[in-house]
């Protein structure tokens with residue numbers, strides 16, 4: 001099978017097209033004929049190891065010393081079940097599925113193995129493969145963080161970084177939960193964020209939300225420290241009494257199959273719209289990584305696997 005190997009930690013050029021054996025599913029695993037995946041911030045983080053040297057040692061111990069032990073990166077799955085391992089129930093050969101495999105990785109390839117009990121659910125018919133690849137990462141993060149923040153109907157919610165993968169999902173989900181949503185993004189993304197259901201949009205390049213009179217019951221900072229968002233203190237200044245602040249950097253949520261099924265149902269009903277910025281063929285994965293690394297991507301970057 002064709003796959004993109006991560007040959008070392010380093011710049012996107014370390015990603016190289018390779019021919020690998022098609023893997024056989026073991027007990028409790030399914031094999032997926034991949035149709036699309038997405039390049040996420042997490043892939044670029046593992047490949048580039050762009051962190052303090054002392055933390056680099058820790059990451060190498062966890063992910064592999066000289067190069068990522070998994071070899072093939074990519075955590076977003078969209079494809080058809082192609083073979084079923086021993087003891088697997090609930091999936092059939094030919095079934096279209098989508099999901100996320102954070103520890104398994106290996107999605108930048110024509111075939112991928114995954115635990116059948118992992119974050120994997122049936123893909124609805126109204127989603128294309130590209131759509132399906134655009135939902136799990138941002139959707140699961142947004143769902144987990146909004147729930148952690150105690151999202152509820154009638155709240156005033158501020159989504160900071162509303163144009164990214166998790167930001168665009170958070171705007172839609174907060175609206176779905178009945179909140180009044182204010183999205184913060186740059187002016188070039190204002191129409192997009194409004195079209196996803198934000199009641200108000202603040203352009204952070206021209207307006208400082210923290211100097212306005214509005215107060216929020218929940219603030220979700222959907223871009224992490226690397227993107228240089230305002231300080232926690234700045235966010236807390238605009239919280240209403242009893243309001244809560246959550247940041248995408250603040251916690252590692254457990255992403256669940258139940259969460260994935262919830263997102264699937266919302267997408268099937270048309271409530272959660274997959275939003276895509278650019279699509280690349282598998283062979284151009286390095287270019288997709290280069291683009292994601294700019295930190296200016298809007299929404300999701302999808303990879304077609306023919």
Ligand SMILES: NC(=O)c1ccc[n+]([C@@H]2O[C@H](COP(=O)([O-])OP(=O)(O)OC[C@H]3O[C@@H](n4cnc5c(N)ncnc54)[C@H](OP(=O)(O)O)[C@@H]3O)[C@@H](O)[C@H]2O)c1
Nearest residue numbers: 041161163164165166185186223224227248251252297298
């Ligand atoms: N906690 C966890 O387990 C976990 C797991 C994975 C990832 N993460 C975090 O999730 C974040 C990545 O999320 P993502 O993939 O959704 O991001 P993303 O799509 O890469 O975000 C890109 C967007 O961020 C906006 N942006 C960049 N700098 C900004 C700033 N200073 N203020 C406001 N907006 C800004 C850009 O829009 P504009 O041009 O409009 O500014 C762009 O549309 C990372 O920070 C990562 O640390 C956390």
